[in-house]
Amino acid sequence: MPLHAHVRTRDGWPVQHAVVTVTDMTGAQVLRADADPDGAVVSQAPLAPGPYTVVVTALGYAPAARTALVAGPGRAELGTVVLARAGGVELPPPGAWTLDPAHSSVGAVAQHLGISSVHGRFTDFGGRVEIAPDLAASRVDAVISAASIDTGNGLRDKHLKSPDFLDVETYPEITYRSHGLTPAGPDRWTVHGSLTLRGIVREVDLSLTYLGTGPDPWGGTRAAFHATAELRREDFAMNYNQVVQAGIAAIGTTVRVELDIQAVRGEQLPQA
Template sequence: MGLHAQVRTRDGWPVEHAVVTVTDGSGGQVLRAAADGDGVARAEGVLAPGPYTVVVTALGYAPDARTALVGGTGRADVGTVVLARAGGTELPPPGTWTVDAAHSSVGAVAQHLGISSVHGRFTEFTGRIEIAPDVLASRVEAVIGAGSVDTGNGLRDKHLRSADFLDVDRFPELTYRSTAPLRAAGPDRWTVDGELTLRGVTRHVPLDLTYLGTGADPWGGVRAAFRAEAELRREDFAINYNQVVSAGIAAIGATLRVTLDIQAVRED
């Protein structure tokens, strides 16, 4: 076998769409192979002894070029090539990832009386993340049960479910879907442009998304962790209820800070 190489990401995942090209001293291509599902590229052939240039490319990754010295075996054994994401960003392997609601959280914080915060969460939600070979073409979507809001106070939660706020009888779900390519915002960080539908009103809401890492779980699966944050203005979704206490201070702040801590499982 004239060529053997293994192509991986920085966190050890195979790059199954990588292409390995071997050129001789004159720049002519002598071997070429695409990596398989395990990130291994193989090509038959016998190479003359001497130096060769090996170039590894993959969509969404920075190319890697190196020199391989071929001896009497006629084989270029490149070993393991680690590709970095273009722009220095990393993501899990391409594919569909399903949000594990049992190990994720959707929380929100609102200001109360201008001096403190009230924390709440939604306990029922689903979501999918489609990670594309080109990172920026990835997509996300989520559905949240409006009636699952929980602030730890039964009376307050009942009011939040009423027509003054979420109006869950008429609008039982909140939905979010990305609508454009991701925008790189730094190493392992992106801005997701998407639309949030709340109380039947749809508005553009950007998410600040951070990738936290990938690892195996005890059940034979692969998991990835993300954190996302967004800020909502209540009036954008026709949630105008409020009370004014002394000195003109509103009981409830005009903005809502939403934080999502997500653990997703890769589908087979």
């Protein structure tokens, strides 16, 4: 297996139409291979030991180039190659953007028994993004219905809605309001904001990646983002836990939040 790589988007999806081209130091092409439906690129064509330039291209994505050094066995192990959408670092136009819940997800992951994870999501949420001409002044406001938590297990969801956790009857809404942005790269930012959960307000930073902007089938313009954050349950008075054998807590003390967001330009969503 002289050449092996995986081609992915910034949020982890395979790029199945990617093309990998390998040239030697004279600029002569010595190998060309296509990615399979899983984004994997495998070529059995022999490569002589030495340095090569590898260029990965795909329609709609900016090309990525790297140098590969083939050693004695003749293998070029490229690992994961991440492609950004073409023009992805061009920021969304200023103005109001409305979150599209039908094409977005708000998820949470908690450790269970110290060996695995339980995944949940909120199914009822909405929000608004205001992109300012001065990007640092941009804002995001989001509201989540706490009772919409869904982990795929009715008994667990009932417990999560109880006063041990979300206490949805007393605190029906979870809100997030940003108040600042700090650049972390050409298409990444740290979003600074206040999260209100169970009536408790805490400062929570989101690690945000901008995935690009483009037209949708309904005549609108969409921008896509991926964001993550980590919360400590004790910061929001969710201290319930059980200790199983060997002193291991049944539920982890932290919760990882994962957001995949599409926002549509304008104050309202277009009609499908």
